[in-house]
Amino acid sequence: MLNKLWLGFFLAAAAAALHRWLYIGDPEVFRQIVGSLFDMARISVEVMVLLFGTLTLWLGFLRIAEAAGLVEKLAVLLGPLFARLMPEVPRGHPAIGLITLNFAANGLGLDNAATPIGLRAMRELQTLNPSPETASNAQILFLVLNASSLTLLPITVFMFRAQQGAADPTMVFLPILLATSASTVAGLLSVALCQRLKLYDPVVLAWLGGAALLLGGFMAMLAGMSAVAIATLSSLMGNLMLFGILLAFLIIGAYKRVPVYETFIAGAKDGFDVAKSLLPYLVAMLCAVGVLRASGALDIALDGIRWLAHAIGWDTRWVDALPTALVKPFSGSAARAMMLETMSHFGVDSFPALLASVMQGSTETTFYVLAVYFGSVGILRARHAVGCALLADLAGVLASIAVCYWFFA
Template identity: 75%
Template sequence: MLNVLWLGFFLVAAASGLFQWLVLGNAHIFSDLITSLFDMADLSVKIMLLLLGTLTLWMGFLKIAEAAGLVRGLARLLGPLFLRLMPEVPAGHPALGLITLNFAANALGLDNAATPIGLRAMHALQTLNPKPDTATNAQILFLVLNSSSLTLLPVSIFMYRAQQGAPDPTLVFLPILLATSASTLVGLLSVAFMQRLRLQNPVVLAWLATGGLLLGGFMALLASLSAVAVSALSSLLGNLVLFGVIIAFLLAGAWKRVAVYDCFIEGAKEGFEVCKNLLPYLIAMLCAVGVLRASGALDLLLDVIRWSVHTLGLDTRFVDALPTALVKPFSGSAARALMIETMQHTGPDSFASLLAATVQGSTETTFYVLAVYFGAVSIQRARHAVGCALLADFAGVLAAIAVCYWFFA
């Protein structure tokens, strides 16, 4: 899928360039395309330099959290909930521990740890599968919730906004939190409907009710504030939560007698290794998106959508962020490149850029997750997994649009 998408960007850009030259008489179009290629390659290196420092720093702190047992503690906390949501998985089965570890790692932003743990969880669930080529209910629920992108600390989004010159990179903290909550809730409810899960179980109800009350009370508080106050609160909480988590990691490490400095260095080395391998992918996608924009094809598509939205009498400011939303289910790197390109084109604090960042932080690369997790255990029949995962993505995009109009309009 990624090969087709990347090649398609260049072929569409080539066709648009020929149209600009032969029909519209734009003799400079191919010069613009080449300039865009080199500009985006240069931008990729600049982004990577900031990413190198940010990822190395964050991976160091996260290593301390792992060593202090915080991830295992979250796993124990979530265990009773997943035991009820996956009734076909026996109590005490290793899959439940791996599933809770995976979600805890995702919530903390431990992407490098979350995927290997998730694959081990899928293999553990496969040992209970009576039809090895068909996804079980537990595997589907695990995958849909995994693809709903519930991340409490979207550090990478903050980093990209900082690199593009945003004066307050954490401004999108609350919008992402609200939108990703909506995505996860819709994913859970859609799977529960398809699988006839008993959400009225006291443990499940306690979790859902607690989460609903906290989220509802928080939204009621936000509704009582002005737009300026809401933006200020998002900025304050984003920075406060991020720094508070770092201090909590350090204190937990010290309490558990972890050699925090040595542990930080070990995690930072892992972050360095992860980061340096991302540069080729970042260059590939940013250059492809750059020539697509320079050719006029992307602007033409957005103009058509904008005209359609305007005809319906709706506000059109969200249209410039749609490329990120449309590509995200297929490729995280392509969506990231489109988000960065939107920031370059409209400014990091424009409505379109803020919305693109919120969409990027509250949706997931659904087809990639499906391919990796189901492919790892040779599942061919996904049943209702695709529909439920895409519905969660759609809910995340709609919620992101609604929340951004609430916060930033």
């Protein structure tokens, strides 16, 4: 799947570039494509530099948590649920505890913590994989849920809206929660269908129902708070949770007589080894994405969607927000730029800008996640992971449009 996808990016870029050259008369497109290749190669190295430090730091602390038995206890607690969702993963396996920590970090918007934990979880799942170059069912489910945008506190979207002068920066909070919930549910259902998981099992229903009740209560609590109060709570929860987890690792580790410094160094070395293996995968995927963007293929797709919506007689305001959705699976920074451009052009509280904000908060950089997570363990055949992840993204986009017409139209 990844072979065909990667080749398809270049073929689509070539077709779009020929269109711009032969029909529009823009020979500069080829210079832009070649320039994009070098830019993406440079960006890949810059991303790697950030990952080196982040992975080294977090995998060092994770090694302390493992030595103290915290990950094992978390795995035992969630064993009944994961026995149904990931039946090939033994109960009490360390991957389960790491997956739980990864989801918690994602939910709080702690990307710097979530990625290293997720990579360690993917490595643990790889130890159970009978075909090392082919993604296992458990790895696919884990990746798709990561790519479905699990963030419950989209503080960065609030920050950008505040910078652009929004009257109420957090007015998109509830729409984002609804849209990202749709994305996650779609990802889970699509994987369950492909893998024939029994989601109607009483244990699974109890866990999912409990999570839904907690999410609903959380939404109800925040709905009555002011924008300033939500922003303050978001920042406090994220940072307090992050430092509290690290402190708990150290204190419990010391109580269990774990040599915390030596254990941290051993884990940090693992982080260094994981990071250096990612560069080829990042260069391959980011360069393909850069070529696709530079060729104008995404602009052609947007024009086609606008024409179709107009021909059917639909309201076309939602099309003005689509650039954010179209580039988000490929690049988080490009999506942020598209969102900010929409805010600047239409106004920060306009319908297209509000929709772009919701799309930004409810979708994920799918191909980056694929490259980093599968690249960290050398997986080349993704099976149904790409299709399920993109379906989750599509659900997030469609839900964003529906929710924004409900809230803001």
